[in-house]
Amino acid sequence: MDNPFLVDVTRGNLVESQHRGSVAVIDADGSTVLSLGDVERHVFPRSAVKAIQALPLVESGIAEKYGLTDQEIALACSSHSGEPEHVEVATAILAKAGRDRSCLECGVHWPMGEAATRLLAAQGEQPSALHNNCSGKHAGFICLACGMDEDPKGYVRAEHKVQQAVKASLEDVTGASHTEDEAAIDGCSIPTYAIPLPALAFGFAKFGTGTGLSQGTQAAAKRIRKAVAQHPLMVAGTDRFDTRIMEVLRERAFVKSGAEGVYCATLPELGYGIALKVDDGGPRAASAVMAALVLHFLPMNDQERAAVEALAEPVLKNWNGIEVGRFRVSPDLLG
Amino acid sequence: MDNPFLVDVTRGNLVESQHRGSVAVIDADGSTVLSLGDVERHVFPRSAVKAIQALPLVESGIAEKYGLTDQEIALACSSHSGEPEHVEVATAILAKAGRDRSCLECGVHWPMGEAATRLLAAQGEQPSALHNNCSGKHAGFICLACGMDEDPKGYVRAEHKVQQAVKASLEDVTGASHTEDEAAIDGCSIPTYAIPLPALAFGFAKFGTGTGLSQGTQAAAKRIRKAVAQHPLMVAGTDRFDTRIMEVLRERAFVKSGAEGVYCATLPELGYGIALKVDDGGPRAASAVMAALVLHFLPMNDQERAAVEALAEPVLKNWNGIEVGRFRVSPDLLG
Numbered sequence: 207m208d209n210p211f212l213v214d215v216t217r218g219n220l221v222e223s224q225h226r227g228s229v230a231v232i233d234a235d236g237s238t239v240l241s242l243g244d245v246e247r248h249v250f251p252r253s254a255v256k257a258i259q260a261l262p263l264v265e266s267g268i269a270e271k272y273g274l275t276d277q278e279i280a281l282a283c284s285s286h287s288g289e290p291e292h293v294e295v296a297t298a299i300l301a302k303a304g305r306d307r308s309c310l311e312c313g314v315h316w317p318m319g320e321a322a323t324r325l326l327a328a329q330g331e332q333p334s335a336l337h338n339n340c341s342g343k344h345a346g347f348i349c350l351a352c353g354m355d356e357d358p359k360g361y362v363r364a365e366h367k368v369q370q371a372v373k374a375s376l377e378d379v380t381g382a383s384h385t386e387d388e389a390a391i392d393g394c395s396i397p398t399y400a401i402p403l404p405a406l407a408f409g410f411a412k413f414g415t416g417t418g419l420s421q422g423t424q425a426a427a428k429r430i431r432k433a434v435a436q437h438p439l440m441v442a443g444t445d446r447f448d449t450r451i452m453e454v455l456r457e458r459a460f461v462k463s464g465a466e467g468v469y470c471a472t473l474p475e476l477g478y479g480i481a482l483k484v485d486d487g488g489p490r491a492a493s494a495v496m497a498a499l500v501l502h503f504l505p506m507n508d509q510e511r512a513a514v515e516a517l518a519e520p521v522l523k524n525w526n527g528i529e530v531g532r533f534r535v536s537p538d539l540l541g
Numbered sequence: 542m543d544n545p546f547l548v549d550v551t552r553g554n555l556v557e558s559q560h561r562g563s564v565a566v567i568d569a570d571g572s573t574v575l576s577l578g579d580v581e582r583h584v585f586p587r588s589a590v591k592a593i594q595a596l597p598l599v600e601s602g603i604a605e606k607y608g609l610t611d612q613e614i615a616l617a618c619s620s621h622s623g624e625p626e627h628v629e630v631a632t633a634i635l636a637k638a639g640r641d642r643s644c645l646e647c648g649v650h651w652p653m654g655e656a657a658t659r660l661l662a663a664q665g666e667q668p669s670a671l672h673n674n675c676s677g678k679h680a681g682f683i684c685l686a687c688g689m690d691e692d693p694k695g696y697v698r699a700e701h702k703v704q705q706a707v708k709a710s711l712e713d714v715t716g717a718s719h720t721e722d723e724a725a726i727d728g729c730s731i732p733t734y735a736i737p738l739p740a741l742a743f744g745f746a747k748f749g750t751g752t753g754l755s756q757g758t759q760a761a762a763k764r765i766r767k768a769v770a771q772h773p774l775m776v777a778g779t780d781r782f783d784t785r786i787m788e789v790l791r792e793r794a795f796v797k798s799g800a801e802g803v804y805c806a807t808l809p810e811l812g813y814g815i816a817l818k819v820d821d822g823g824p825r826a827a828s829a830v831m832a833a834l835v836l837h838f839l840p841m842n843d844q845e846r847a848a849v850e851a852l853a854e855p856v857l858k859n860w861n862g863i864e865v866g867r868f869r870v871s872p873d874l875l876g
Contacts, residue, residue, distance in 0.1 A: 208543055215801070215822065218725025220735055222585055223801050223822035226561075250557055313860025316655070324662035338860060390553025393864045400555055431618070466550070467556050486821035487550065487558035525648025525673060530726045 209243035212484065213491040215522070217531040225491035227467065227484040229539065230403035233419040233500065234477035236491060238404070242538065248388055248400035249483045254464030255406070256343050257283040257430050258379050258400045258413060263346045265426035267290040268353030269482025272302040272383075276433035280440035281342030285463060288337040290325070295440065296336050299345035303352040310335035311362045312344045312394040340394035342440070344346055347372075347396075362395040369397055378423065380409035393465060400410025403481040406470055411479030414460060414472025431460050431474070447493040447517060451500065454513045459500055467492040473504055490533070494518055498535040544578035545873055547819065548826040550857070552866035560826035562802065562819040565738035566834065569752040569812035573739065575834075576699045577873065583723055583735035589799030590741070591678050592618040592765050593714050593748060597706040600761035603615065603688030607637040611768035615775035616677030618765060620795065620798060622778025623672040624723025631671050631774065634680035638687040645670035646697045647679045647729040651873040654778045671794070675724045675729035677775070682707075682731075697730040704732055704847030713758065715744035728800060738816040740807055749795060749807025766795050766809070782828040782852060789848045794835055808839055825868070829853055833870040 208226070215223040221519045228243030240376045263269050270278060278299045286292040300306050317323045318339045326333060335341055344361075345366045351358035354367060361368040361429035364386075373384050376399065392398040411417070414431070416424035434441050438452035441462070461471040467484030469492045480499055484491045497518035501511065522531040543561070550558040563578030590644070595617045598604050604614060613634045621627040631861030635641055652658045653674045661668060670676060680698075680705045686693035689702060696703040699721075708719050711734065719734035727733040749766070751759035769776050773787035776797070786796045796806040804827045816835055819826045832853035836846065857866040 217585055217733075217801075218723070218735075220583065220585070220725065221725060223820060225821050234576075248555065250552055250555070311861070313862075315860050316659070320651070320658075323655075323659065325657035327662040328665060330663060388553070388555060390555065390557075391859060391863055393859045393865070394861060395859060395861050398552075400553075484821075485558060486560050486819075486823050486826070488821050488823060491821070524728045524730060525650050526646070526727060526730050527648075528726055528730060530728070 207244040209485055210536065212536050212539065214493050214534040214536070215531060216534060217522070219443065222531065225484050225486060225488050227482060227491065227495070228403055229480070229482040229495065229499070230407040230410050230479055230495065231311040231480050231503075232404055232407040234479070236408055239478055241404070241483050245403045248402055249406070249468060250390060250400045250466070251406055251470065251481075252392060252398055252464030252466060252468050253285045253340070254462050254468045254470040254481070255376060255508055256285065257434070257460065257462060258409060259343065260346055260430055261375040261423060261426050264352045264429050265422045266350065266353065268350055271353055272349055274299065274302065274349070277437045277440055279430060279433035280344050280437040282346030282439045283434060283462070284342045285318070285339045286440065287319025287446060288322045288333070289324070289443050291439065292342065292443065293336045296341040297341065297346045300348060303349045305348050305352065306357065307334055309348050309358050310338070310341060312338040312340045314338060314433045321444065328377040334343045338394065344394065361376070365396045373397070373399070379412055379419065380405040392447055403483060405483035407479040409459065409479060409515055410472040411477055414474035414479060415477050417477070431457060434460060447497070450517060451497070451514065454510050455500070455504070456504070458504060461496060461500070463489065463492065469493065469496045471496060471500065473500070476503060478503060492533055494520070494533045495539065498539055501522050502540045542579040544820055545871065547830050547871050547874065548873070549675060549869040550866060551869060552857070555605065557866065560819050560821060560823050562817060562830070563738055564817040564830065564834070565742040566813055566814070566815050566838075567739055567742040567746050567815070569746040569750040570717065571743055576739070576814055580738045583731045584741070584803060584807065585735045585736055585801070586741055586816075587726060587727060587733055587799030587802045587803050588620045588675070589797050589805040589816070590711060591620065591861070592769070592795065592797060593744060594713055595681055595765055596714070596758060596761050598685045599764050600757045601685065601688065603786060604686055607684055607686045609637060610636065612772045612775055614765060615772040615826035617681030618769060619677045619776045620653070620674045621677055621775065622654025622670070622781060623657045623674065623754040624654055624778050625657070626774065627677065627778065628671045631676040631680045634677065638684040639826070640672050640683050640693065640759045642669055644683050644693050645679050646674060646675070646695075647673040647675045649673060656779065661686060673729065679729065698778070699724065699732045709831060710736070714747055714754065716742040738818060741816035742814040744809040744814060745816065746812060747807050749809035749814060750812050752812070768817065769795060769839055782832075785852060786832070786849065787808045789845050790835070790839070790841070792837060796822065796831060796835070798827065804828065806831060806835065808835070811838060829855070829870055830874065833874055837875045
């Protein structure tokens with residue numbers, strides 16, 4: 207089955223590029239609100255499920271035991287830009303478990319944020335694993351290991367108790383089994399499991415509403431959503447899409463990007479979970495579609511609407527600031 | 542018409558993302574060697590035609606008049622990484638016309654090359670228009686204006702004699718009319734005209750062989766191909782695809798990327814021109830397909846083959862250097 211076009215990228219009077227993909231929006235009772243394209247195909251959710259991967263840390267009471275703040279919990283769900291604040295908070299999380307960056311197994315890369323990269327270079331420094339966009343999540347994993355009295359060494363491996371707990375949370379919340387056949391290795395070296403978009407969307411509906419979750423999981427999900435809404439800068443970074451959406455909408459939307467054009471969200475007051483995948487992996491299309499869906503479903507005031515609209519159909523400008531084209535989201539998305 | 546899949550991106554045992562697109566390979570006599578997908582759709586060639594846009598500078602004798610070197614001519618066809626060598630050569634081109642960077646109308650951006658950006662930041666500097674990936678081409682345009690005794694001011698505008706000459710070259714070489722209806726503005730503010738892939742490919746077959754071109758255009762095309770083959774670092778940058786291909790194959794291949802997943806090439810000894818467009822604009826797919834086509838068509842020794850194969854189907858590694866997936870080019874490409 208050919209997936210439909212989700213986004214056209216125009217230049218002058220013509221369509222220059224097009225992105226296809228699939229979308230599932232599922233209600234907390236499991237009913238389908240929107241289904242576009244081949245939603246039965248299994249998709250690696252990548253970083254879009256970091257908030258669910260953080261549930262064991264909070265639900266186990268280990269976040270509480272170490273006195274993790276809202277800011278720290280928000281960073282544990284993040285794909286951050288490697289700005290100085292992110293590095294500082296990741297360091298603080300590790301310190302609370304009596305550990306440091308030498309325990310991180312996520313690998314090293316220059317900050318995802320261009321300004322953060324230039325700042326680091328200007329200081330004559332090299333990046334460490336703390337600058338890896340996943341360092342907050344990994345610092346959380348290390349806390350989880352230490353709190354369970356497990357050696358954190360090897361915490362990225364599927365057989366480690368940390369990843370077993372993370373997988374159990376993902377299976378519990380999404381209702382989809384996470385099999386070895388459909389496992390692969392993520393950018394930061396932990397396992398990632400492919401599941402269908404409706405299961406992902408249903409999981410986010412439950413994450414947003416608590417429906418169908420145990421009391422403990424409900425409370426942990428609520429704490430995580432609140433923490434991210436209080437500190438949206440932690441979950442991504444300056445001018446990043448997830449940060450901007452949650453700066454505007456706070457607890458009314460929880461939105462998280464994943465690599466290769468995956469996006470997940472929940473709109474708690476509607477009981478909706480959203481999961482989408484752009485076929486070609488293009489993040490520009492994924493965020494434009496997510497913005498359009500949030501705009502379509504969520505009632506908002508003029509100021510909120512204007513802010514989210516700017517993210518949904520951004521104008522393409524060239525290096526001289528001249529408008530050269532636009533992103534145009536397919537009307538099929540909005541029924 | 543749905544374009545076929547050109548590249549699968551795998552992770553573990555699954556296909557994670559897929560890129561569709563269209564490809565035309567045309568012989569210097571105008572016959573079709575390969576046609577895949579909707580090749581009649583008009584495509585903005587963007588920077589893939591910079592070598593053709595540089596023809597008036599050379600053919601007019603103005604490059605000669607100003608004593609432009611091979612290195613400088615190679616930079617005039619480039620989308621460079623903004624490395625110190627690129628900035629130096631762009632400055633030298635402008636100086637030969639008695640001008641400086643204040644005449645550049647391409648806009649300013651941080652270097653396309655990440656290492657070049659970090660180097661500039663480490664030096665406490667800000668980028669200028671010289672760092673714009675199009676500064677070599679624009680420096681060439683300014684030479685062309687000055688050599689024609691035209692004020693270079695406004696040289697990016699469609700009505701300026703520079704852009705009129707550039708458009709005439711594009712129409713001459715590709716045989717396709719470049720109409721206002723299908724004009725748009727490129728990243729660097731000059732006009733870009735959408736034409737079908739077979740016309741682009743035919744243009745590159747002529748550029749590579751001289752067939753069907755005037756003697757003056759033939760000589761200019763030969764000079765440009767030779768200059769780029771001598772200085773492949775100038776046309777892109779360290780570790781960039783175009784540079785790597787031409788470091789390996791020299792004058793046997795001329796390959797040039799454009800934005801939004803466009804690629805053009807000529808393989809002169811076979812008389813072939815190649816033009817392709819990835820629907821979603823993804824450069825990773827465009828370069829993988831181009832490498833596969835070059836490998837398929839061009840006889841090469843083991844060492845050359847190994848170098849180009851590494852570009853055709855690169856292994857995807859994560860931040861810890863673990864292989865997590867691969868790029869897999871469609872077998873349909875190779876008949």
